[in-house]
Amino acid sequence: MHTSTLNRILLVCLVAVCAIWLIIPFTMAILWSLVDPSEPWTPDKLFPPAMSLYRWQNMWENSSLKSALFNSYTLAPLAAILTLTLAIPTSFALGRLKFPGREFFKMVAILPLVVPGFVLSIFFSSLLFQLGLTGSRFAAILLAHSVLFMPYAIRIMTVSFEQVRDDHVNAARDLGASALERWSVAYLPALKPGILATLLIVFIQSIEEFAIGFIIGIPDFVTIPTLLYSQMGQDFVRPNAAVLALILVVPNVILLLILERLLKSANPAMSSGKG
Amino acid sequence: MTAREWIKIALLLTPGIGLILFFVGSVIYVAIAQSFGLYNLAGESKLSLEFWELLSGKRVFARSIGYSFFIGVTSALLSVALAYPLALWLRKPFRGSLLIGALLKAPLLVHGLVAAFLFVNIIAYHGVVNQFLQAIGVFDGPRRLQNDDKGISVLILQVWKNMPFALLLLTGAVQSISDDVLNAGRDLGAGSFARFRRIIAPLSVSAMQAALVIVFIGALADFSFQTIVGPTNKQSLAQYMTFFSSKGRWNEAAVVGVTMMGLSLVGALGLTLAAKLVFGGRK
Amino acid sequence: MIKNILSGVAALAISASAVVADDLSSMSWDDIVAQAKEEGEVTFANWFLQDELRAAMAAFEEEYGITVNIPEGDNAAFNNKLLAEAGNETGDIDVFPRGFNDFENLDLPGLFIKLDALPADDGRVTELVGIDGQGFAVAYWGNQTGISYDPARIAAEDLPQTPEDFAVFWAANPGKFGFNYEKGGSGPSFYMNMLANLTGVDLSVPDDSPERIAALEPGFEFFREHAENYVITASNGDSITRVSDGELWMAPGWEDHVAGLQVRGEIRKEIEFYVPSMGMNGGGNGVAIPKNAPHPAAALVFVNWLTSAETQSMFNATFGTAPMHAEADDSAALVPNEQRAYRQPWGAQPFRGTIEEVFIETVVQER
Numbered sequence: 038m039h040t041s042t043l044n045r046i047l048l049v050c051l052v053a054v055c056a057i058w059l060i061i062p063f064t065m066a067i068l069w070s071l072v073d074p075s076e077p078w079t080p081d082k083l084f085p086p087a088m089s090l091y092r093w094q095n096m097w098e099n100s101s102l103k104s105a106l107f108n109s110y111t112l113a114p115l116a117a118i119l120t121l122t123l124a125i126p127t128s129f130a131l132g133r134l135k136f137p138g139r140e141f142f143k144m145v146a147i148l149p150l151v152v153p154g155f156v157l158s159i160f161f162s163s164l165l166f167q168l169g170l171t172g173s174r175f176a177a178i179l180l181a182h183s184v185l186f187m188p189y190a191i192r193i194m195t196v197s198f199e200q201v202r203d204d205h206v207n208a209a210r211d212l213g214a215s216a217l218e219r220w221s222v223a224y225l226p227a228l229k230p231g232i233l234a235t236l237l238i239v240f241i242q243s244i245e246e247f248a249i250g251f252i253i254g255i256p257d258f259v260t261i262p263t264l265l266y267s268q269m270g271q272d273f274v275r276p277n278a279a280v281l282a283l284i285l286v287v288p289n290v291i292l293l294l295i296l297e298r299l300l301k302s303a304n305p306a307m308s309s310g311k312g
Numbered sequence: 313m314t315a316r317e318w319i320k321i322a323l324l325l326t327p328g329i330g331l332i333l334f335f336v337g338s339v340i341y342v343a344i345a346q347s348f349g350l351y352n353l354a355g356e357s358k359l360s361l362e363f364w365e366l367l368s369g370k371r372v373f374a375r376s377i378g379y380s381f382f383i384g385v386t387s388a389l390l391s392v393a394l395a396y397p398l399a400l401w402l403r404k405p406f407r408g409s410l411l412i413g414a415l416l417k418a419p420l421l422v423h424g425l426v427a428a429f430l431f432v433n434i435i436a437y438h439g440v441v442n443q444f445l446q447a448i449g450v451f452d453g454p455r456r457l458q459n460d461d462k463g464i465s466v467l468i469l470q471v472w473k474n475m476p477f478a479l480l481l482l483t484g485a486v487q488s489i490s491d492d493v494l495n496a497g498r499d500l501g502a503g504s505f506a507r508f509r510r511i512i513a514p515l516s517v518s519a520m521q522a523a524l525v526i527v528f529i530g531a532l533a534d535f536s537f538q539t540i541v542g543p544t545n546k547q548s549l550a551q552y553m554t555f556f557s558s559k560g561r562w563n564e565a566a567v568v569g570v571t572m573m574g575l576s577l578v579g580a581l582g583l584t585l586a587a588k589l590v591f592g593g594r595k
Numbered sequence: 596m597i598k599n600i601l602s603g604v605a606a607l608a609i610s611a612s613a614v615v616a617d618d619l620s621s622m623s624w625d626d627i628v629a630q631a632k633e634e635g636e637v638t639f640a641n642w643f644l645q646d647e648l649r650a651a652m653a654a655f656e657e658e659y660g661i662t663v664n665i666p667e668g669d670n671a672a673f674n675n676k677l678l679a680e681a682g683n684e685t686g687d688i689d690v691f692p693r694g695f696n697d698f699e700n701l702d703l704p705g706l707f708i709k710l711d712a713l714p715a716d717d718g719r720v721t722e723l724v725g726i727d728g729q730g731f732a733v734a735y736w737g738n739q740t741g742i743s744y745d746p747a748r749i750a751a752e753d754l755p756q757t758p759e760d761f762a763v764f765w766a767a768n769p770g771k772f773g774f775n776y777e778k779g780g781s782g783p784s785f786y787m788n789m790l791a792n793l794t795g796v797d798l799s800v801p802d803d804s805p806e807r808i809a810a811l812e813p814g815f816e817f818f819r820e821h822a823e824n825y826v827i828t829a830s831n832g833d834s835i836t837r838v839s840d841g842e843l844w845m846a847p848g849w850e851d852h853v854a855g856l857q858v859r860g861e862i863r864k865e866i867e868f869y870v871p872s873m874g875m876n877g878g879g880n881g882v883a884i885p886k887n888a889p890h891p892a893a894a895l896v897f898v899n900w901l902t903s904a905e906t907q908s909m910f911n912a913t914f915g916t917a918p919m920h921a922e923a924d925d926s927a928a929l930v931p932n933e934q935r936a937y938r939q940p941w942g943a944q945p946f947r948g949t950i951e952e953v954f955i956e957t958v959v960q961e962r
Contacts, residue, residue: 047401065434065440077839077862079839079863136321148337150529152339183331193481263667544829554671
C-alpha cells in the first residue's frame with residue numbers, strides 16, 4: 038500500500054478514536070456544567086431539564102478561581118525556566134563528560150521522584166521555614182518546584198546532550214567557530230527538542246503539583262490544584278466540577294497549540310539537514 | 313582526571329544535583345529516621361524496628377505493595393508500547409500530523425483530577441458507556457463499572473495521562489535517528505519489527521528508559537486516580553500512607569513512604585536494566 | 596522533625612503570642628471589636644462547602660466591615676498546616692475548625708487561646724457528644740449521620756432499623772445499598788453502629804486491646820458473609836450521587852451534606868434521610884483560635900458571630916445543619932425530631948481508629 042494512503046486511513050481512525058477519547062467526555066462535561074440549580078439532571082432524561090449559565094457565573098464569582106489561574110500560570114513558566122537553567126550545567130556534565138561516578142550521579146538526580154509528594158512537601162516546608170525562606174510564598178514554591186522537577190529536566194537534557202553529534206561539534210571547531218558559534222550550530226539544534234520537552238514537562242508538572250503548593254501556599258496563595266482538590270476531590274459535585282474542568286482546559290489547549298508549533302519548528306531532522 | 317577537571321565537574325553538578333542532594337537528601341534522611349522511630353512529631357523518639365515489624369506483619373501492606381507495583385509496571389509498559397508506533401508514525405511531518413500530535417498530547421494538559429472526573433462521569437451506572445453498550449445489546453442492563461476490582465479504570469487513566477508523556481520523550485529520540493541508518497536497515501532486508509528491534513530501539517534506548525522510569529514512578533505513587541476510580545478492596549501505597557499520616561501516625565506513614573521510595577528505585581533500576589538487556593546498548 | 600527544627604522558635608513564639616492573648620482577655624468587648632475592625636480580616640480555615648460559606652459570610656462582613664477569607668483545602672491538610680506552623684510567631688489561620696470529637700486529640704492549651712474574652716452566652720455549645728471544649732473550643736456546625744434513601748424504591752415504614760433488617764434488605768435487593776469505608780465518616784458511622792449492635796461491645800471505652808477487637812469478630816463476620824450484597828463507594832459525595840442517579844437505593848450520608856446538595860439542585864429533592872433506631876453517630880464541628888493567629892481580635896469577634904443564635908438559625912435554613920445554639924431555630928433540618936434520640940456519640944479513640952483499620956483489613960480488603 039502507498040504510504041500516503043496508509044497515512045490517510047490511519048489518520049481517519051486516529052481522529053475518530055481521539056474524538057471518542059476527548060469529545061464525548063467534554064460534551065458530557067459541557068452538559069453537566071449547564072444544569073440549573075432549580076432541577077437536578079437525572080439519568081432518565083437525555084438532556085438537563087433546566088439549563089442556565091448560573092454555575093459558570095457562580096464559579097467565577099464565588100470561588101478562588103481567578104487568583105488560582107493567575108498564580109498557577111505565573112508560577113509554572115517561571116518554574117520551567119528556572120529548572121531548565123539549573124539543570125543545564127549538570128546535564129552537560131552527565132551527557133558530554135566522562136568521569137567516574139557518572140552513573141551514580143544519574144541515580145542521585147532522580148531522587149526527588151522517589152520521595153512521595155506529601156512526605157517531601159511537609160518536610161520541605163519545614164526546611165524552608167528553618168532556612169528563613171518563607172518571606173515570599175511565591176519564591177518558596179518556585180524553588181521547591183524547581184528542585185522537585187529537576188529530575189525530569191536533568192534526565193531529558195542529559196539524553197539531549199548525548200545526542201549532540203561529535204562530528205558536528207568537531208566540524209564546527211575545525212572550521213574555526215568560536216565557543217558561542219559552536220554552541221548555536223552544533224549543540225542548539227540537537228538540544229532544542231529536549232529544551233522544549235523540558236519546559237513543557239516542568240510547566241505541566243508545576244501546574245499539577247498539589248502538595249507543596251498547598252502546604253506552603255495556603256491560605257493566601259491558591260494554585261489550581263489546591264482549588265481542584267477542594268472542588269474535585271472524592272466529594273465532588275458534578276455540575277461544579279464540570280465547570281471547573283472546562284474552564285481549566287481552555288488555556289491549556291491554546292498553550293498546547295503554541296507548543297506544538299514550537300516542537301515542529303524544533304524538529305532536528307529538518308533543522309540540520311538529513312539529521 | 314586532574315583536580316582541575318574535578319572542580320569543573322563539581323561546579324557543573326552543583327546547581328542541579330547539589331540542590332537535589334541538599335533538599336531532598338535531608339527529607340529522605342528524616343523519612344528514614346522516622347520509620348525507625350526517630351524524629352517523632354509527638355511523643356518521645358527512640359530507635360526501634362517496631363514500626364517495620366508491625367507493618368511487615370500486615371497483609372494489607374503486602375497487598376498494596378503488590379498492587380502499586382503492578383499498576384506502576386503495567387502503566388509504564390503500556391504507555392511506552394503505545395507511544396512507540398505513534399512516535400515512529402509522526403517521525404516525518406505529513407498533512408495533519410500537527411493536528412494528530414496535538415490531539416495525542418492533549419491529555420498532558422488535562423489535570424489528572426479532571427480526567428478522573430470526566431472518566432467517572434462517562435462510566436457511571438447510567439453514563440454514556442453503559443447506555444451505549446445497552447443500546448447495541450452488549451449489556452442486558454446497566455452494569456457497575458466504577459471501582460472495578462482489577463484496577464482497569466486506573467490503568468486506563470494512567471495510560472491516557474502518561475502515554476503522551478512517553479510520546480513526547482520518544483518523538484525527540486526517534487526523530488534524531490537519521491534516515492540513512494533506517495534506509496540501510498531496509499536495504500539489508502530487515503522487516504519492520506527487525507528494524508525496530510535492531511535499529512530504532514537501540515538508538516532510542518535512553519529515551520525509552522527515561523519514559524519507562526518516569527511513568528513507572530508516577531503510577532506507583534498514584535493517589536488521586538486510585539481514590540476516585542480504583543478498586544475498593546485494594547489500596548495503593550500512597551493511599552495507605554495517607555491513611556496513616558492523616559491520623560498523625562507518622563512513623564507508620566514513614567515506613568510506607570520509605571518502602572515506596574525503595575520500590576521506586578528498585579523498579580526504576582529494573583526497568584532501565586531490562587530495556588538495556590533487551591534492546592542493547594546505545595550507538 | 597518539625598518540632599525539632601522549630602523548637603527554639605516555638606518557645607519564642609509561644610511567649611510572644613501569650614502576651615497577645617492576655618491583652619485580649621483584659622480588654623473590654625468594645626475595645627476588642629474596635630481592634631478587630633482595625634485588623635480588617637480573618638482567615639477561617641473551613642474545609643467543607645467553601646464556596647457556599649463564602650457567600651454566607653456576607654452578613655458578618657456587612658455588620659463589622661471585616662473580610663472573611665475561607666482558603667481552599669481539606670481537614671487533614673489544615674491540621675498539618677496548623678501543626679507545621681505552631682512554632683512560627685505568626686501563623687496563617689485565625690479560626691481553626693475541626694470535628695468536635697477530634698479536638699480531643701489536639702494539645703488544646705499548647706495550640707489555642709482560651710475563649711474567656713467572648714461575651715457571656717449560655718446558649719453556646721461548649722460540650723458536645725461527651726467531649727468538653729475546655730474553654731478552647733466551641734461548636735458552630737451541628738451534624739448527624741444517617742441514611743439517605745429513595746422513597747420511590749422503599750417506603751418509610753419498610754426502612755431497615757437494625758442489623759438484621761439491613762441483612763434482609765441486602766439479600767432482597769443486592770447491590771442497592773452502598774457505603775463508604777474510609778474517608779468521610781458516614782460509612783464508618785454506619786458499620787461501627789452495626790458492629791456495636793451485633794456484638795454488644797461498648798465503643799465509648801478507649802481501650803483497643805486485642806481482646807476487645809476479637810470481641811467484634813462476629814460483627815466483621817456478618818459483613819463478610821453479606822459482602823456480595825452491598826456496594827463499597829468512594830466517598831460521601833459518591834454515595835449520594837449514586838442514590839440520586841438511581842443506581843443505589845440507600846446509602847449512609849450526612850444530614851447537612853444531603854440537605855445542602857438538595858438546596859443547590861445537585862441531587863434530587865425527593866431523596867429522604869433517616870436515622871435508624873440502632874443509632875448512628877452525630878455531633879458537630881467546633882472552632883478554636885490558634886495562639887499565633889494573625890488577627891486575634893477579629894477571630895474572637897468572628898467566633899462570637901459564628902456561634903450566635905442568629906447565625907445558627909441562618910445555617911439551619913441555608914445548610915440544613917442542626918443548630919449549635921440553644922435558642923436557634925431548627926425547623927429546616929432533614930431528620931425528624933423524634934429520630935434525634937437515636938444519635939450516638941462517636942466511639943472513643945484509639946479504639947475507633949483500630950476498628951477502622953481492622954475493618955478495612957478483614958472486611959473491605961477481603962471482598
